[in-house]
Amino acid sequence: xxxxxxxxxxxxxxxxxxxxxxxxxxxxxxxxxxxxxxxxxxxxxxxxxxxxxxxxxxxxxxxxxxxxxxxxxxxxxxxxxxxxxxxxxxxxxxxxxxxxxxxxxxxxxxxxxxxxxxxxxxxxxxxxxxxxxxxxxxxxxxxxxxxxxxxxxxxxxxxxxxxxxxxxxxxxxxxxxxxxxxxxxxxxxxxxxxxxxxxxxxxxxxxxxxxxxxxxxxxxxxxxxxxxxxxxxxxxxxxxxxxxxxxxxxxxxxxxxx
Amino acid sequence: xxxxxxxxxxxxxxxxxxxxxxxxxxxxxxxxxxxxxxxxxxxxxxxxxxxxxxxxxxxxxxxxxxxxxxxxxxxxxxxxxxxxxxxxxxxxxxxxxxxxxxxxxxxxxxxxxxxxxxxxxxxxxxxxxxxxxxxxxxxxxxxxxxxxxxxxxxxxxxxxxxxxxxxxxxxxxxxxxxxxxxxxxxxxxxxxxxxxxxxxxxxxxxxxxxxxxxxxxxxxxxxxxxxxxxxxxxxxxxxxxxxxxxxxxxxxxxxxxxxxxxxxxxxxxxxxxxxxxxxxxxxxxxxxxxxxxxxxxxxxxxxxxxxx
Ligand SMILES: Nc1ncnc2c1ncn2[C@@H]1O[C@H](COP(=O)(O)OP(=O)(O)OP(=O)(O)O)[C@@H](O)[C@H]1O
Ligand SMILES: [Mg+2]
Numbered sequence: 001x002x003x004x005x006x007x008x009x010x011x012x013x014x015x016x017x018x019x020x021x022x023x024x025x026x027x028x029x030x031x032x033x034x035x036x037x038x039x040x041x042x043x044x045x046x047x048x049x050x051x052x053x054x055x056x057x058x059x060x061x062x063x064x065x066x067x068x069x070x071x072x073x074x075x076x077x078x079x080x081x082x083x084x085x086x087x088x089x090x091x092x093x094x095x096x097x098x099x100x101x102x103x104x105x106x107x108x109x110x111x112x113x114x115x116x117x118x119x120x121x122x123x124x125x126x127x128x129x130x131x132x133x134x135x136x137x138x139x140x141x142x143x144x145x146x147x148x149x150x151x152x153x154x155x156x157x158x159x160x161x162x163x164x165x166x167x168x169x170x171x172x173x174x175x176x177x178x179x180x181x182x183x184x185x186x187x188x189x190x191x192x193x194x195x196x197x198x199x200x201x202x203x204x205x206x207x208x209x210x211x212x213x214x215x216x217x218x219x220x221x222x223x224x225x226x227x228x229x230x231x232x233x234x235x236x237x238x239x240x241x242x243x244x245x246x247x248x249x250x251x252x253x254x255x256x257x258x
Numbered sequence: 259x260x261x262x263x264x265x266x267x268x269x270x271x272x273x274x275x276x277x278x279x280x281x282x283x284x285x286x287x288x289x290x291x292x293x294x295x296x297x298x299x300x301x302x303x304x305x306x307x308x309x310x311x312x313x314x315x316x317x318x319x320x321x322x323x324x325x326x327x328x329x330x331x332x333x334x335x336x337x338x339x340x341x342x343x344x345x346x347x348x349x350x351x352x353x354x355x356x357x358x359x360x361x362x363x364x365x366x367x368x369x370x371x372x373x374x375x376x377x378x379x380x381x382x383x384x385x386x387x388x389x390x391x392x393x394x395x396x397x398x399x400x401x402x403x404x405x406x407x408x409x410x411x412x413x414x415x416x417x418x419x420x421x422x423x424x425x426x427x428x429x430x431x432x433x434x435x436x437x438x439x440x441x442x443x444x445x446x447x448x449x450x451x452x453x454x455x456x457x458x459x460x461x462x463x464x465x466x467x468x469x470x471x472x473x474x475x476x477x478x479x480x481x482x483x484x485x486x487x488x489x490x491x492x493x494x495x496x497x498x499x500x501x502x503x504x505x506x507x508x509x510x511x512x513x514x515x516x517x518x519x520x521x522x523x524x525x526x527x528x529x530x531x532x533x534x535x536x537x538x539x540x541x542x543x544x545x546x547x548x549x550x551x552x553x554x555x556x557x558x559x560x561x562x563x564x565x566x
Binding site for chain 2: 013014016017020021024093094095097098099100101102103104105257258
């Protein structure tokens with residue numbers, strides 16, 4: 001009864017474990033996934049939008065917001081999963097140590113976690129897509145392409161989050177990352193308003209960070225356009241993964257396998 | 259017993275943490291079907307050795323062959339045929355008992371009918387059949403330990419590595435684990451275990467090593483160690499007058515005194531003169547017993563507490 005898993009699929013049982021845990025709490029999870037964007041769209045989109053009295057980049061504010069929220073929720077979901085949840089599995093529950101006594105390597109586990117972060121982002125993007133479609137805020141069927149992009153954005157933020165996890169001593173440590181990186185990105189990358197009016201320096205910094213590129217790819221697809229400079233944006237997101245992931249694996253190895 | 263190809267073959271294994279040697283030129287050969295015990299005070303290096311055997315800690319130097327495969331860092335294949343009971347339980351709290359077993363089996367790429375049957379057998383083996391759907395939080399310490407043992411067996415391992423399998427368990431729970439470990443030994447498994455319970459080691463292990471500061475001090479069967487290192491008779495004396503008795507007692511050269519707290523341990527080749535003399539001090543309480551592994555352990559590793 002012994003069969004060896006094909007090497008490149010060894011992430012699968014770890015991913016599947018996370019999926020099964022998530023499914024146990026699918027009710028509250030989906031409620032959050034659907035309820036939160038719904039509240040934002042109602043309160044900010046219609047509520048705040050009605051005061052604006054003008055279109056933003058030719059769009060109703062609520063449409064502009066919906067196309068930004070898909071990106072920020074992909075970021076938030078993967079960041080939370082890669083920090084709080086992954087840290088729990090690494091340092092609190094010793095889940096990874098348990099896996100390491102089976103024929104899995106740390107690399108398999110970390111790949112699985114990144115793929116899982118991407119998966120969770122896809123779920124949250126899908127939820128918003130559903131809500132936005134029901135509210136008539138999505139232009140046409142090409143918007144479906146935000147799902148695979150949501151995975152990439154999730155994998156990108158998941159990889160970055162795992163670097164934080166690898167050096168965290170407590171949950172509180174993650175507040176630094178949220179305060180210094182996630183929140184500024186959320187506010188300054190164009191989720192809630194276009195960044196054209198911001199100081200030059202802020203714009204430059206925003207353009208180095210991944211959320212800007214996620215928005216550049218996903219927003220056009222939500223509003224019936226096609227993104228430009230696709231290769232550039234994909235490359236930036238890919239580079240973040242390519243840099244963060246090996247660092248995360250290295251540091252977590254040093255922490256668990258010493 | 260097959261002595262040609264040891265299941266575990268370790269030579270001159272070394273490991274340091276922060277410049278401190280914690281495993282120092284450690285050698286070990288374990289034959290197929292043997293139960294080998296690794297004993298030593300806290301911090302002796304037992305867990306570190308087991309982790310190196312599993313490829314979970316990189317050795318500094320030395321040779322490490324498990325199941326005839328060299329172990330190197332990141333070599334996960336060797337773990338395909340090993341079952342592990344870690345010192346600290348790491349059961350998945352998000353899953354029920356049976357889900358824990360199923361999930362762990364999936365890490366070995368095992369699923370389907372055969373595994374379902376095997377899991378049923380293991381639940382019975384661990385006497386957890388009626389707890390199959392319970393969450394981990396609701397299990398007692400003994401049940402968790404039994405589940406961890408069952409989990410270590412899902413992949414039908416040839417070698418079992420057990421790091422303090424009965425620490426913290428009540429006598430009944432410990433008896434059940436002992437019985438299971440004996441069954442595993444009789445069905446041909448090779449076992450390597452650590453323990454702080456000398457009685458456990460003496461009952462279960464064919465051979466054992468007592469180690470300290472990363473080095474093996476003595477090695478052999480429990481009886482060999484007792485015969486070679488301590489006198490056959492032990493008399494433990496308690497009472498506040500022990501010193502007065504000790505001062506007047508005309509002891510033979512072969513008799514050894516060891517003080518531990520309020521008690522005096524007397525190790526003797528011939529117990530009769532000691533007992534006769536002790537009877538004269540009617541207010542002294544004493545018991546006479548045969549020497550056991552604990553006496554060897556205390557002699558070899560000293561009586562001081564290990565708290566660095
Ligand atoms: N990851 C680590 N980093 C630094 N030092 C470590 C690490 N793991 C173990 N040590 C040190 O190595 C020594 C041996 O530890 P080990 O856990 O192997 O002992 P042990 O024999 O299993 O002890 P116990 O009976 O308490 O379980 C100890 O001094 C311990 O502090
Ligand atoms: Mg230990």
